[in-house]
Amino acid sequence: MSNDNRYDVIIIGTGAGGGTLAYHLAPSGQRILILERGDYVPREKANWDPKIVNVDAHYNTKETWLDKDGNDLHPHTNYNVGGNTKFYGAALFRLRERDFGELHHHGGISPAWPITYSDLEPYYTQAENLYQVHGERGEDPTEPPASAPYPWPAVSHEPRIQQLADDFAAAGLKPFHVPVGVMLDETNPHKSRCIRCNTCDGFPCLVSAKADAQVLCVDEAVKYPNVTLLTNSLVKRLETDASGFDVNSVVVERNGNEERFRGNVVVVSCGAINSAALLLRSASEKHPRGLANSSDVVGRHYMGHTNSVLMAISKCPNPTVFQKTLGVNDFYFGSDDWPYPMGHISFVGKLDAVTLRAGAPAIAPNFTLEMMAKHSLDFWLTSEDLPDPENRVTIDRNGKIVLTYAPNNLEAHERLQAKLKQALKHHHCPAHGHDCHEGLFGRNLYAGQRIPLAGVAHQNGTIRFGHDPKSSALDVNCKAHDLENLYVVDGSFFPSSAAVNPALTIMANALRVGDHILERLGASVAERVGVGSAS
Numbered sequence: 031m032s033n034d035n036r037y038d039v040i041i042i043g044t045g046a047g048g049g050t051l052a053y054h055l056a057p058s059g060q061r062i063l064i065l066e067r068g069d070y071v072p073r074e075k076a077n078w079d080p081k082i083v084n085v086d087a088h089y090n091t092k093e094t095w096l097d098k099d100g101n102d103l104h105p106h107t108n109y110n111v112g113g114n115t116k117f118y119g120a121a122l123f124r125l126r127e128r129d130f131g132e133l134h135h136h137g138g139i140s141p142a143w144p145i146t147y148s149d150l151e152p153y154y155t156q157a158e159n160l161y162q163v164h165g166e167r168g169e170d171p172t173e174p175p176a177s178a179p180y181p182w183p184a185v186s187h188e189p190r191i192q193q194l195a196d197d198f199a200a201a202g203l204k205p206f207h208v209p210v211g212v213m214l215d216e217t218n219p220h221k222s223r224c225i226r227c228n229t230c231d232g233f234p235c236l237v238s239a240k241a242d243a244q245v246l247c248v249d250e251a252v253k254y255p256n257v258t259l260l261t262n263s264l265v266k267r268l269e270t271d272a273s274g275f276d277v278n279s280v281v282v283e284r285n286g287n288e289e290r291f292r293g294n295v296v297v298v299s300c301g302a303i304n305s306a307a308l309l310l311r312s313a314s315e316k317h318p319r320g321l322a323n324s325s326d327v328v329g330r331h332y333m334g335h336t337n338s339v340l341m342a343i344s345k346c347p348n349p350t351v352f353q354k355t356l357g358v359n360d361f362y363f364g365s366d367d368w369p370y371p372m373g374h375i376s377f378v379g380k381l382d383a384v385t386l387r388a389g390a391p392a393i394a395p396n397f398t399l400e401m402m403a404k405h406s407l408d409f410w411l412t413s414e415d416l417p418d419p420e421n422r423v424t425i426d427r428n429g430k431i432v433l434t435y436a437p438n439n440l441e442a443h444e445r446l447q448a449k450l451k452q453a454l455k456h457h458h459c460p461a462h463g464h465d466c467h468e469g470l471f472g473r474n475l476y477a478g479q480r481i482p483l484a485g486v487a488h489q490n491g492t493i494r495f496g497h498d499p500k501s502s503a504l505d506v507n508c509k510a511h512d513l514e515n516l517y518v519v520d521g522s523f524f525p526s527s528a529a530v531n532p533a534l535t536i537m538a539n540a541l542r543v544g545d546h547i548l549e550r551l552g553a554s555v556a557e558r559v560g561v562g563s564a565s
């Protein structure tokens with residue numbers, strides 16, 4: 031292997047985990063190679079076209095996986111620079127403090143994490159600054175303590191959403207402004223990079239105003255001369271030296287050729303499903319069950335949340351453009367009449383008729399799809415799914431991903447839906463009074479694809495971290511227990527999925543692990559600031 035192919039750190043994947051880590055390590059002067067299987071998302075008008083994005087699934091990977099019965103699965107996931115953050119809704123939540131401890135759910139136990147909330151708190155603050163989170167502390171009744179305010183004021187509610195917030199408050203709930211990573215400056219609309227449009231959640235941002243890992247992290251990292259990014263570079267497997275303790279070769283398929291790279295430190299961040307698959311594909315004589323898998327947990331405990339989209343139809347129209355501003359966490363840990371956690375209520379981006387047609391909702395009486403789209407409030411409900419070792423990623427004999435998943439803890443989600451229905455009964459509009467609300471209608475999340483298996487947006491848990499090498503694959507620093515130089519920083523490390531969106535926790539953890547790696551490499555803070563300044 032030539033010296034050109036040797037690096038201090040190799041990072042595989044450029045999403046919430048890998049992109050954030052690259053940003054953090056870039057100023058250190060260490061030689062860093064970033065390998066990404068995808069390319070940049072092209073900037074084109076199609077970025078904001080609901081048919082092309084939602085119906086044709088144009089930007090989704092065309093790769094197919096298998097379900098447990100061997101049927102093809104078309105995963106709703108994206109391979110590109112920035113990973114899934116290019117398409118995310120940028121709702122950037124901290125986990126709740128109690129999510130880090132053991133929690134008793136109706137469906138079983140959500141296990142404790144090996145770190146506490148206070149271990150991650152400083153990194154949550156850093157991640158909120160880096161990803162320009164807009165929010166308001168003190169509103170969300172379950173929010174954990176924070177050492178700093180949000181860097182930006184909350185994104186304001188449009189009138190229909192403000193009316194709903196007032197109705198919820200009148201019903202005794204504590205609605206709050208969802209923390210969002212969009213580069214919106216409401217005090218300077220003419221200068222604001224974000225134009226507050228209706229094609230954000232699920233779409234790439236045509237004007238680069240979404241706080242995603244490409245724009246904010248990878249683009250910044252590659253300005254440093256010590257950082258190299260190779261796109262269209264699919265990592266096929268990792269090989270170890272004879273001792274089996276060090277990864278000494280990262281095997282990459284690029285431009286139809288096989289290439290090999292060596293890193294003193296190798297960081298896997300391919301997303302929870304692909305990272306597990308990569309380690310399993312890297313089985314060898316020294317690691318017969320797959321790399322870093324003496325515990326046999328790699329690929330197991332797959333979680334992805336129990337999610338649903340519920341459309342509340344009213345006689346009053348909902349002309350909201352940017353809808354993802356309101357959240358309700360009153361039932362997150364339970365309620366007076368049910369002592370178990372239920373989850374989180376917020377919004378998806380405003381649904382339109384084109385997207386609805388593909389998602390086939392039940393039609394409200396006397397409504398067309400166009401009318402439903404004009405009148406709906408489009409809620410997003412998330413409940414925690416629990417880590418089950420039989421819910422897992424495996425690979426078939428050709429190396430193809432097989433995803434096996436049986437939903438669990440479902441009563442929590444049903445109760446959450448019932449709570450939302452109840453809360454909406456309080457809605458009292460000036461024109462139609464209580465008769466305004468027509469009902470709640472479920473919308474299929476992914477057109478033409480299996481639900482919920484293909485909906486892998488919130489994938490996590492497949493390479494869990496923990497103290498015990500017998501029951502976890504990673505130690506508290508997210509280094510593989512079995513290897514000296516292998517780390518994982520995507521959503522794989524979660525021991526439990528909690529019930530808020532995962533990206534901010536992945537970003538914060540990448541910054542935490544980044545500090546550990548810098549220390550390991552002997553890069554002092556002074557060096558980090560002084561060496562390798564951006565060209």
Ligand SMILES: Cc1cc2nc3c(=O)[nH]c(=O)nc-3n(C[C@H](O)[C@H](O)[C@H](O)COP(=O)(O)OP(=O)(O)OC[C@H]3O[C@@H](n4cnc5c(N)ncnc54)[C@H](O)[C@@H]3O)c2cc1C
Binds near residue numbers: 117
């Ligand atoms: C439509 C949508 C909306 C979402 N909304 C939200 C939200 O509002 N809030 C929130 O917190 N989360 C949201 N999410 C989830 C969020 O995007 C993910 O949790 C987050 O991006 C996961 O980060 P990651 O680093 O684990 O993986 P990813 O971001 O998926 O990054 C993995 C990267 O690895 C690359 N890769 C994979 N395999 C290989 C390989 N073998 N070799 C080289 N590269 C490889 C991929 O191409 C990709 O770039 C949403 C997701 C989607 C799809």
Ligand code: SF4
Binds near residue numbers: 241
């Ligand atoms: S709302 Fe703002 S960040 Fe989102 S896609 Fe539109 S312009 Fe971009």
